[in-house]
Amino acid sequence: MNRSLPLAVALVATSGLASATPTTYAAGPRELMQRFDGDGSGGVDEAEYVAYLSVGFHARDADGNGVLESDELPPGAKPIARAENEARLRRQFARQDVDRDGALDARELLAPPRG
Numbered sequence: 001m002n003r004s005l006p007l008a009v010a011l012v013a014t015s016g017l018a019s020a021t022p023t024t025y026a027a028g029p030r031e032l033m034q035r036f037d038g039d040g041s042g043g044v045d046e047a048e049y050v051a052y053l054s055v056g057f058h059a060r061d062a063d064g065n066g067v068l069e070s071d072e073l074p075p076g077a078k079p080i081a082r083a084e085n086e087a088r089l090r091r092q093f094a095r096q097d098v099d100r101d102g103a104l105d106a107r108e109l110l111a112p113p114r115g
Helices: 007-015 029-036 046-060 082-096 106-110
Strands: none
Protein backbone atom coordinates (compact mmCIF):
# COMPACT_ATOMS: atom_id res chain seq x y z
CA MET A 1 0.00 0.00 0.00
CA ASN A 2 1.24 3.50 -0.77
CA ARG A 3 1.79 4.96 2.69
CA SER A 4 1.76 8.52 1.36
CA LEU A 5 -1.97 8.35 0.66
CA PRO A 6 -4.42 9.30 3.39
CA LEU A 7 -5.87 6.28 5.15
CA ALA A 8 -9.33 6.75 3.64
CA VAL A 9 -7.88 6.98 0.13
CA ALA A 10 -5.68 3.96 0.68
CA LEU A 11 -8.58 1.92 2.05
CA VAL A 12 -10.76 2.70 -0.95
CA ALA A 13 -7.92 1.93 -3.33
CA THR A 14 -7.11 -1.41 -1.76
CA SER A 15 -10.37 -2.69 -0.28
CA GLY A 16 -12.37 -3.38 -3.39
CA LEU A 17 -15.10 -1.13 -1.96
CA ALA A 18 -14.78 1.41 -4.74
CA SER A 19 -15.90 -0.72 -7.62
CA ALA A 20 -17.33 2.32 -9.42
CA THR A 21 -14.08 4.27 -9.07
CA PRO A 22 -10.94 3.57 -11.07
CA THR A 23 -9.51 0.24 -10.01
CA THR A 24 -5.90 1.22 -10.59
CA TYR A 25 -3.74 3.41 -8.44
CA ALA A 26 -3.41 6.99 -9.55
CA ALA A 27 -0.20 7.50 -11.51
CA GLY A 28 0.74 10.36 -9.23
CA PRO A 29 -0.52 13.32 -7.22
CA ARG A 30 -1.90 15.12 -10.27
CA GLU A 31 -4.02 12.15 -11.36
CA LEU A 32 -5.26 11.58 -7.81
CA MET A 33 -6.30 15.23 -7.56
CA GLN A 34 -8.15 14.94 -10.86
CA ARG A 35 -10.05 11.91 -9.58
CA PHE A 36 -11.18 13.74 -6.45
CA ASP A 37 -11.61 17.25 -7.92
CA GLY A 38 -14.95 16.84 -9.66
CA ASP A 39 -15.33 20.49 -10.65
CA GLY A 40 -11.73 21.00 -11.78
CA SER A 41 -11.16 23.88 -9.35
CA GLY A 42 -7.70 22.67 -8.36
CA GLY A 43 -8.80 21.85 -4.81
CA VAL A 44 -10.89 19.11 -3.26
CA ASP A 45 -13.73 20.47 -1.15
CA GLU A 46 -15.50 18.47 1.52
CA ALA A 47 -18.39 17.49 -0.76
CA GLU A 48 -16.01 16.16 -3.44
CA TYR A 49 -13.98 14.27 -0.83
CA VAL A 50 -17.07 12.66 0.69
CA ALA A 51 -18.59 11.90 -2.73
CA TYR A 52 -15.45 10.24 -4.08
CA LEU A 53 -14.85 8.16 -0.98
CA SER A 54 -18.54 7.20 -0.71
CA VAL A 55 -18.67 5.49 -4.09
CA GLY A 56 -17.67 2.19 -2.53
CA PHE A 57 -20.37 2.51 0.11
CA HIS A 58 -23.05 3.03 -2.51
CA ALA A 59 -21.73 0.17 -4.63
CA ARG A 60 -21.90 -2.19 -1.65
CA ASP A 61 -25.36 -1.07 -0.53
CA ALA A 62 -27.11 -3.64 -2.72
CA ASP A 63 -30.59 -3.07 -1.33
CA GLY A 64 -30.20 0.73 -1.34
CA ASN A 65 -31.41 1.14 2.24
CA GLY A 66 -28.52 3.41 3.29
CA VAL A 67 -26.99 0.84 5.62
CA LEU A 68 -24.18 -1.58 4.86
CA GLU A 69 -25.32 -4.71 6.63
CA SER A 70 -23.37 -7.88 7.33
CA ASP A 71 -24.34 -9.53 4.03
CA GLU A 72 -22.98 -6.47 2.16
CA LEU A 73 -19.68 -6.38 4.06
CA PRO A 74 -16.59 -8.51 4.43
CA PRO A 75 -16.79 -11.08 7.25
CA GLY A 76 -16.40 -9.50 10.67
CA ALA A 77 -17.11 -5.93 9.56
CA LYS A 78 -19.70 -4.02 11.56
CA PRO A 79 -22.79 -2.56 9.87
CA ILE A 80 -22.57 1.16 9.14
CA ALA A 81 -25.18 3.67 8.04
CA ARG A 82 -24.54 6.10 5.20
CA ALA A 83 -24.84 9.08 7.57
CA GLU A 84 -22.27 7.57 9.94
CA ASN A 85 -19.90 6.83 7.06
CA GLU A 86 -20.23 10.36 5.69
CA ALA A 87 -19.70 11.88 9.15
CA ARG A 88 -16.51 9.84 9.50
CA LEU A 89 -15.34 11.10 6.10
CA ARG A 90 -16.12 14.72 7.04
CA ARG A 91 -14.04 14.34 10.22
CA GLN A 92 -11.20 12.88 8.15
CA PHE A 93 -11.48 15.79 5.70
CA ALA A 94 -11.27 18.31 8.58
CA ARG A 95 -8.10 16.64 9.87
CA GLN A 96 -6.55 16.70 6.38
CA ASP A 97 -7.45 20.38 5.77
CA VAL A 98 -4.43 21.70 7.65
CA ASP A 99 -4.77 25.31 6.50
CA ARG A 100 -8.54 25.28 7.20
CA ASP A 101 -9.40 26.87 3.85
CA GLY A 102 -12.18 24.37 3.12
CA ALA A 103 -10.32 22.58 0.32
CA LEU A 104 -7.53 20.06 0.12
CA ASP A 105 -4.60 20.78 -2.14
CA ALA A 106 -2.43 17.92 -3.35
CA ARG A 107 -0.12 18.22 -0.35
CA GLU A 108 -3.00 17.94 2.11
CA LEU A 109 -4.74 15.15 0.19
CA LEU A 110 -1.56 13.08 0.07
CA ALA A 111 -0.50 13.74 3.66
CA PRO A 112 -0.68 10.93 6.20
CA PRO A 113 -3.85 11.09 8.30
CA ARG A 114 -3.74 13.48 11.21
CA GLY A 115 -4.76 12.47 14.73
